[in-house]
Amino acid sequence: MILLLVQGYVVWAQCCTSGNPFxxxxxxxxxxxxxxxxxxxxxxSHSGPYYSRDAHFTxxxxxxxxxxxxxxxxxxxxxxxxxxxxxxxxYFINKTLExxxxxxYKGYGLGxxxxxxxxxxxxxxxxxxxxxxxxxxxxxxxxFDQEVDNVQLPISVQPxxxxxxxxxxxxxxxxxxxxxxxxxxxxxxxxLIQSDNFYYKYGDQWIGAIYFNYRPWKRVILDLQIRNEYRxxxxxxxxxxxxxSGYDVLFFTPQVTYAFKHDWYLSAYGxxxxxxxxxxxxxxxxxxxxxxxxxxxxxIAIQARHKANKSSK
Amino acid sequence: xxxxxxxxxxxxxxLWACSKKNDMTPSNDIKIISLTAxxxxxxxxxxTVITVEASGESLQYGWVVNHGKIKGSGNSIKYSACQSCIxxxxxxxxxxxxxxxxxDTIMIRVTPYHPGKK
Numbered sequence: 001m002i003l004l005l006v007q008g009y010v011v012w013a014q015c016c017t018s019g020n021p022f023x024x025x026x027x028x029x030x031x032x033x034x035x036x037x038x039x040x041x042x043x044x045s046h047s048g049p050y051y052s053r054d055a056h057f058t059x060x061x062x063x064x065x066x067x068x069x070x071x072x073x074x075x076x077x078x079x080x081x082x083x084x085x086x087x088x089x090x091y092f093i094n095k096t097l098e099x100x101x102x103x104x105y106k107g108y109g110l111g112x113x114x115x116x117x118x119x120x121x122x123x124x125x126x127x128x129x130x131x132x133x134x135x136x137x138x139x140x141x142x143x144f145d146q147e148v149d150n151v152q153l154p155i156s157v158q159p160x161x162x163x164x165x166x167x168x169x170x171x172x173x174x175x176x177x178x179x180x181x182x183x184x185x186x187x188x189x190x191x192l193i194q195s196d197n198f199y200y201k202y203g204d205q206w207i208g209a210i211y212f213n214y215r216p217w218k219r220v221i222l223d224l225q226i227r228n229e230y231r232x233x234x235x236x237x238x239x240x241x242x243x244x245s246g247y248d249v250l251f252f253t254p255q256v257t258y259a260f261k262h263d264w265y266l267s268a269y270g271x272x273x274x275x276x277x278x279x280x281x282x283x284x285x286x287x288x289x290x291x292x293x294x295x296x297x298x299x300i301a302i303q304a305r306h307k308a309n310k311s312s313k
Numbered sequence: 314x315x316x317x318x319x320x321x322x323x324x325x326x327x328l329w330a331c332s333k334k335n336d337m338t339p340s341n342d343i344k345i346i347s348l349t350a351x352x353x354x355x356x357x358x359x360x361t362v363i364t365v366e367a368s369g370e371s372l373q374y375g376w377v378v379n380h381g382k383i384k385g386s387g388n389s390i391k392y393s394a395c396q397s398c399i400x401x402x403x404x405x406x407x408x409x410x411x412x413x414x415x416x417d418t419i420m421i422r423v424t425p426y427h428p429g430k431k
Contacts, residue, residue, distance in 0.1 A: 059428040103384045149386035150375035197405050198379045244397035281396040
């Protein structure tokens with residue numbers, strides 16, 4: 001069974017953030033050999049109010065809203081029983097920042113691409129325990145200098161992150177009767193973005209999550225996730241620290257997955273922040289809702305069925 | 314064979330990610346006379362108007378900023394920046410036509426936001 005499908009969240013947390021939202025399927029164990037999964041995800045996210053530390057900041061004389069519609073194609077393949085290769089490509093239908101009645105900025109287009117290697121470090125079906133570490137890199141293939149009328153859009157609505165990002169994570173799951181518990185820890189390092197007129201480095205990101213997975217019926221899977229996301233402060237020219245950057249947000253993510261026939265899965269989930277802390281003054285994360293459609297193909301099982309059909313004839 | 318395809322895919326994506334735009338050629342027919350801001354420094358979430366004066370025929374204007382937002386287009390734009398853009402930010406103005414382009418920069422200092430202060 002697919003233990004947990006993707007949960008995601010949008011890094012709208014700090015000003016000037018660009019690139020894909022972090023939708024990761026690291027919350028799955030590694031695939032078995034010659035298993036292919038293809039999925040298409042859609043995500044709508046909406047910003048929240050400005051925050052200073054852990055409270056609303058209401059002293060700005062205007063209102064600013066950000067939202068995005070994002071899609072992502074992800075393909076995973078179990079090369080061997082211990083190695084899974086995953087790739088993903090993001091596309092923004094829109095990435096919008098607006099001050100109602102005053103101005104509006106809209107970016108769109110290809111975001112980043114990513115490549116991950118997930119390892120099956122330990123798997124015991126009797127104990128229902130698996131440990132899967134992953135390493136990966138994100139490539140800034142999309143636009144980072146999108147313009148409208150020869151004016152470059154703000155960085156926060158550029159579809160690409162503008163720089164490489166390197167990540168490593170660890171996923172551990174343990175089945176207990178009808179329930180499964182899982183833990184996830186991730187670290188992401190952002191490369192310095194340096195171009196003719198831009199010098200910026202996003203802070204390191206740490207994520208920790210625990211999941212509760214329950215299958216009340218054969219085709220219905222419920223997941224509840226509590227996730228903490230921490231990002232350090234960014235730095236800019238002359239190694240200057242950007243004080244109004246970096247955050248610590250605690251999310252609650254409920255998810256329901258329905259398993260159709262022939263290994264099709266449809267997931268719906270939402271991201272709800274339950275605690276937010278932002279350095280300085282920043283626009284905060286509001287909420288996000290997502291859908292993901294996945295198709296799984298087991299080539300070994302298909303081959304076995306063909307052989308069985310042939311021998312029965 | 315599968316490993317070769319994987320390596321080619323990674324190489325292709327990396328090269329695509331590293332590709333740069335072609336730059337226009339410099340023009341001797343365009344001259345930037347001035348590039349000014351009506352307020353400098355400017356407080357976070359406040360705005361300043363930046364205007365370029367240039368000589369040449371059928372001029373067009375392009376604007377790029379490393380931190381903050383630009384509203385408008387043409388030879389006069391409004392610049393604003395949020396709290397995370399505090400510091401010295403560089404705005405680059407390109408003036409171009411069929412003969413090529415010239416550019417100049419102006420540095421705007423963004424100060425911390427204080428409610429009720431201008």
